[in-house]
Structures are given as structure tokens and as C-alpha cells.
Amino acid sequence: MNRARRFHSDEIGFLEKQFRTNLINALSGFKSVQLCGTVNRKKLSNLAIFNSTVHIGANPPLLGIILRPPSVPRHTLQNILDTGFFTLNHVHKYILQQAHQCAARYEQDVSEFGAVGLSEEYSGTIPAPYVKESLIKIGMSFTEIHEIKANGTQLVVGKIEEITVPTHCLGDDGYLDLHRAGSLAIAGLDGYHSTEKLVRLSYARPGSTPEALQGFTA
Amino acid sequence: MNRARRFHSDEIGFLEKQFRTNLINALSGFKSVQLCGTVNRKKLSNLAIFNSTVHIGANPPLLGIILRPPSVPRHTLQNILDTGFFTLNHVHKYILQQAHQCAARYEQDVSEFGAVGLSEEYSGTIPAPYVKESLIKIGMSFTEIHEIKANGTQLVVGKIEEITVPTHCLGDDGYLDLHRAGSLAIAGLDGYHSTEKLVRLSYARPGSTPEALQGFTA
Numbered sequence: 001m002n003r004a005r006r007f008h009s010d011e012i013g014f015l016e017k018q019f020r021t022n023l024i025n026a027l028s029g030f031k032s033v034q035l036c037g038t039v040n041r042k043k044l045s046n047l048a049i050f051n052s053t054v055h056i057g058a059n060p061p062l063l064g065i066i067l068r069p070p071s072v073p074r075h076t077l078q079n080i081l082d083t084g085f086f087t088l089n090h091v092h093k094y095i096l097q098q099a100h101q102c103a104a105r106y107e108q109d110v111s112e113f114g115a116v117g118l119s120e121e122y123s124g125t126i127p128a129p130y131v132k133e134s135l136i137k138i139g140m141s142f143t144e145i146h147e148i149k150a151n152g153t154q155l156v157v158g159k160i161e162e163i164t165v166p167t168h169c170l171g172d173d174g175y176l177d178l179h180r181a182g183s184l185a186i187a188g189l190d191g192y193h194s195t196e197k198l199v200r201l202s203y204a205r206p207g208s209t210p211e212a213l214q215g216f217t218a
Numbered sequence: 219m220n221r222a223r224r225f226h227s228d229e230i231g232f233l234e235k236q237f238r239t240n241l242i243n244a245l246s247g248f249k250s251v252q253l254c255g256t257v258n259r260k261k262l263s264n265l266a267i268f269n270s271t272v273h274i275g276a277n278p279p280l281l282g283i284i285l286r287p288p289s290v291p292r293h294t295l296q297n298i299l300d301t302g303f304f305t306l307n308h309v310h311k312y313i314l315q316q317a318h319q320c321a322a323r324y325e326q327d328v329s330e331f332g333a334v335g336l337s338e339e340y341s342g343t344i345p346a347p348y349v350k351e352s353l354i355k356i357g358m359s360f361t362e363i364h365e366i367k368a369n370g371t372q373l374v375v376g377k378i379e380e381i382t383v384p385t386h387c388l389g390d391d392g393y394l395d396l397h398r399a400g401s402l403a404i405a406g407l408d409g410y411h412s413t414e415k416l417v418r419l420s421y422a423r424p425g426s427t428p429e430a431l432q433g434f435t436a
Contacts, residue, residue: 019392024276026394029250030403058242104422174237176244178405185248193413204322
């Protein structure tokens with residue numbers, strides 16, 4: 001029998017700051033690891049690491065990202081609002097150190113691409129830079145923004161304009177094999193994980209039991 | 219050299235529906251797998267599977283979930299708005315089939331708990347039911363809702379009122395070991411994955427290189 005530790009709301013507010021930050025950041029479960037590429041009005045590139053990409057819808061194709069409150073300058077948010085475009089680039093283990101380093105607070109006139117050693121790539125379709133070394137790359141146009149009243153964070157929603165994926169990771173039914181592409185998952189602020197395939201389960205219907213879909217192997 | 223497949227915006231709209239749904243749902247990267255427990259005004263319980271939990275903030279402690287447009291009855295959304303409370307329960311592999319089955323469209327007077335074979339658990343602190351078999355359980359109070367104009371989906375934001383975690387998964391620095399707790403990650407609509415620890419990286423600062431934190435082992 002596993003022992004459990006319970007925290008109540010009044011106690012959570014009095015936890016030591018780093019302890020609380022680590023604990024709360026893990027509760028949303030495993031998160032994606034993506035690099036968001038933008039340019040400012042002077043065409044200087046910016047690259048930021050995000051763990052908050054959410055699926056909003058498939059038709060029209062929409063994704064959202066959560067950005068922290070703009071109490072200090074947030075280059076990514078400003079660039080998205082100024083130019084209307086951004087990219088999301090999946091992170092695999094061979095670019096993990098560089099991706100993590102993008103979280104450092106560089107000066108405004110420094111591009112994280114050069115600072116961490118990743119390469120800008122432009123498709124010609126949108127003005128925002130992709131990460132050349134990434135395998136799954138998504139070009140986005142800005143559609144709307146919502147401010148979370150409770151703490152001032154921003155939900156930025158964008159429409160998918162362009163998708164680049166490795167051919168060998170794309171199934172006949174459109175299933176994109178993120179494990180094969182080496183996309184990582186993160187727990188909390190800094191706990192990076194690779195994945196192991198468990199199972200694809202069939203569409204759930206009342207009165208039946210989900211079955212393993214065939215062909216879901218490494 | 220890996221070959222890449224590129225989809226442009228005009229092509230995406232003309233993809234076969236299931237292909238597009240599978241592809242777009244994978245682009246947000248690995249997602250968490252959580253069960254959302256609620257009750258309606260008559261105290262009938264409801265359990266729904268979500269892959270869209272996002273971290274909103276640590277202080278105050280906030281999480282968000284994305285819910286599909288309320289064009290057909292959405293019991294979870296209605297229950298949250300009616301009662302003001304919900305729970306989020308991490309899914310591990312021993313309850314995966316039951317969790318996945320919660321996506322089936324049961325009638326309004328059927329509780330998914332009984333239908334799929336999971337147990338309701340009440341802490342006494344909030345009126346929403348936890349999943350007894352889950353190891354990481356979060357009690358939430360509703361704080362705000364935002365409608366995404368682009369497609370009518372809803373972002374529901376809640377405050378963390380109560381946290382239950384396995385003692386052996388909680389580090390001295392508050393790091394919660396999701397891998398050890400067996401929390402799963404999902405790719406797309408139905409591709410469930412377990413995880414392997416890769417590395418915890420130190421806080422990123424300009425001019426230094428992220429280092430592996432000690433003690434991050436299985």
C-alpha cells in the first residue's frame with residue numbers, strides 16, 4: 001500500500017517557494033516540449049521554450065500556448081502581436097540542451113538561435129523562423145488572445161498554416177508517431193523524459209471494451 | 219537524411235477527415251492523461267477523460283482544461299458551472315482501459331464511474347469525486363471560463379484546493395516524480411505512452427550551459 005501525502009489549499013500558500021513551484025508545475029502531468037520561433041519588427045529572431053502547447057481544434061486547425069504575465073518584457077508575445085506569426089518546433093534529445101538554454105534571459109538584441117547554437121530556417125510561407133534541427137515543425141498565424149484574470153497569464157491562439165513532419169513517422173491514417181520522431185515530454189520545470197509505446201486504443205463506445213489497435217510498434 | 223512531408227494551409231482543409239483529425243491532434247506534442255470528476259445538481263457523478271490540462275500558474279496555484287464546444291450537452295462543463303468544483307486524476311497503466319472508456323457517450327443518467335469500473339472517493343473538502351485508483355489527485359474550484367472565438371471551445375480555469383500524491387514520488391525540493399507514479403502521456407487521440415527518465419537540467423542562465431541535476435534516477 002502506497003502512502004499518500006495530502007496538501008490543502010491553506011498549506012499550499014505557505015509552502016517554500018521553490019518547493020511549491022516544483023510541485024504545482026508537475027500536477028498538469030506530462031507536457032510537450034516545443035520551441036517557439038518569432039521575429040521582431042527589425043527581423044531579429046527570437047526562440048523560446050514552451051511546455052504549454054494545447055490542442056484547440058482540428059477543423060479549423062488551432063493550437064494555443066500559455067504565456068506568463070507581461071509584467072517584464074516578453075519578446076515572444078510582443079513579436080507574435082507585432083508580426084502575426086510564430087512557429088512551434090518539437091524538441092528531441094539531440095537538441096535538448098540547446099532548447100533548455102533558450103529559457104535563459106538574454107538581452108533583447110541577442111537572438112537565442114545564435115546564443116544556443118540552433119539554426120534558423122525560413123519556408124517562404126510565413127515570416128517566422130523554424131528550427132532547422134527540429135523534425136516536426138508547425139507554422140502558425142495569430143488569431144486571438146485571452147488574458148487569464150486570476151494571474152494575468154495570456155492564452156495565445158493560432159491557426160496552423162504549415163506542417164512539416166518526417167515521412168517515416170506519418171501513418172496511413174494520419175497518426176503521427178511522436179515516439180519515433182523522438183519528441184520529448186517534460187515533468188515539472190526541468191524533468192525531461194523520452195517515451196515508450198504502450199498501446200493505441202480503439203474509439204470508445206458504450207457497451208464495448210477498448211481494443212488495442214494493430215500495428216502500433218516501434 | 220530523413221525525408222519530410224510538408225502540408226500547407228489550403229491542403230490541410232481538404233485532407234480526409236479522420237486523417238486530419240489524427241494528424242492535427244498530434245501536433246501539440248505529448249499530452250497528459252487525466253480523468254475529470256464532477257457531480258451534477260442531483261449528486262450523480264460524472265467522469266471524463268481529458269488530454270488538455272495546462273499549467274496556468276503556481277502562486278496562486280491554477281490549472282486549465284480545454285473543453286469542446288457545448289453544441290451537444292457537455293456534462294463535465296455543466297457540472298463544473300453548476301457546482302463550482304471538479305477533480306483531476308492522473309491516469310496510470312493499470313486504469314488505462316477504464317479511463318479511455320470514459321470517452322464513450324453514455325446517457326446523462328449513467329455515471330461513468332460505474333459503467334467503466336472505477337471507484338468514487340470523496341475527501342470531505344470539496345463535493346467533486348476523486349478516482350480512488352488514481353495516485354495523483356487534484357481538487358479544483360472553478361475560477362473563470364474563456365470561449366475561444368475561432369471554434370467555440372472553452373478554456374476552464376480552476377484553483378487547486380487540494381493535492382494528494384504518493385509520498386515516495388515527492389522529492390525534497392517538491393519535484394513530483396511522474397514517471398515513478400506511472401502517469402502516462404498520450405500522442406494524438408489514442409496513442410498512449412509510458413516514459414523513461416532522460417535528465418533534469420539546471421536553471422538556464424546566459425553564458426552558462428545547463429547541467430544534469432544529480433539524483434534523477436529510476
